[in-house]
Amino acid sequence: MVVSPSNNPVRSMAVLLALLTAALLVAGCTSGRDRPAAPTATTAAPPAELQVKLVTTARGPERGFNAKRAAKRAAPGVERFLDRYLTTAFVGAAGGKRGWDELLALFDTPVRAAARKQLDALSLGAAAPQVTAVRPKRASARAVVLYGRRPAAATVRLVFDATADTANGSEEIRLRSVLQLLATRRGWRIAAFDSRTGAPS
Numbered sequence: 001m002v003v004s005p006s007n008n009p010v011r012s013m014a015v016l017l018a019l020l021t022a023a024l025l026v027a028g029c030t031s032g033r034d035r036p037a038a039p040t041a042t043t044a045a046p047p048a049e050l051q052v053k054l055v056t057t058a059r060g061p062e063r064g065f066n067a068k069r070a071a072k073r074a075a076p077g078v079e080r081f082l083d084r085y086l087t088t089a090f091v092g093a094a095g096g097k098r099g100w101d102e103l104l105a106l107f108d109t110p111v112r113a114a115a116r117k118q119l120d121a122l123s124l125g126a127a128a129p130q131v132t133a134v135r136p137k138r139a140s141a142r143a144v145v146l147y148g149r150r151p152a153a154a155t156v157r158l159v160f161d162a163t164a165d166t167a168n169g170s171e172e173i174r175l176r177s178v179l180q181l182l183a184t185r186r187g188w189r190i191a192a193f194d195s196r197t198g199a200p201s
Contacts, residue, residue, distance in 0.1 A: 050091050050136045054079045054175040060147030074145040080103060081106070081181070081188040082141055086160055089123035090173065091136065094108040094164075096129035108182055108189040121195045122177075124164070134173070154188070175200045 031137045056078060058070035088103045100116065103123060119125040124134070138161040145154045158174035180192035 050083065050086055050139055052079050052086065053140045054082065055141070056142060056143045056145060058145045058147055065147070066185045070147055071145065073145075074151045074154070075143075077151070077188065078141075078143050078145065078156065078181070082156065082158060085190075086136075086139055090160065090162060090175070091134045093124045093128045094131040094134050096124075096131075106190055108184070108191045111190065111192060115190070115193070118195070121197055122175075122193070123197070125162070125197075130154075130166050131164045132167070135163045137161045137163060137167070139177075151183050153183060153191075154180060155179070172198070 004059045011185070027104060028059035054075060056071040056075040058074060060067070085103075085106055088098075088106065092098065093103075100119060100123070102174040103119075104112050104115055115122060120127075124131055138159065141156050141158045143154050143156045145151050156177075156179045158175065158177040158179060162173045163170050164173050175195070175197040175199075177193060179190050179195075181188045
């Protein structure tokens with residue numbers, strides 16, 4: 001499901017830039033010709049541990065803009081945010097004891113109500129109480145960060161595969177998301193999303 005923010009005059013410009021970045025990113029991925037200008041990636045992690053492998057590029061003012069340095073600067077913050085998202089939505093959600101307030105706090109205010117209605121597309125959702133453990137297999141992302149004077153918005157294509165253990169056995173989880181992130185005073189927040197997941201039944 002695609003969810004976009006409401007018309008907020010304070011954030012509308014940044015969100016618009018993020019959506020434009022999304023279009024550029026999708027065009028690059030479908031053409032197969034563009035390669036990231038400034039990749040950054042984490043090292044491989046043991047299969048049972050969550051570690052996001054992130055490739056980051058940056059775009060900003062043409063004159064004097066160092067895309068490689070900007071991407072390197074933005075990558076750690078984006079990676080931490082994605083790690084927190086996947087931990088809250090999947091790895092730490094097993095058992096369904098935490099509730100979803102911590103996850104919803106990662107969304108910008110205008111889209112929180114929509115995120116609450118789409119928990120099954122964003123997380124373990126209704127299956128969480130039946131899941132005893134989530135074992136990550138792959139967590140990878142590609143991010144395009146849009147700069148003004150500092151990081152302002154980002155488009156992230158996120159892939160997450162894991163195994164969910166239940167009392168009836170194990171099932172596979174597949175998350176595929178495009179997240180529009182907005183830089184706020186509280187850090188990155190999800191301002192729009194197109195997310196699909198297959199959670200245990």
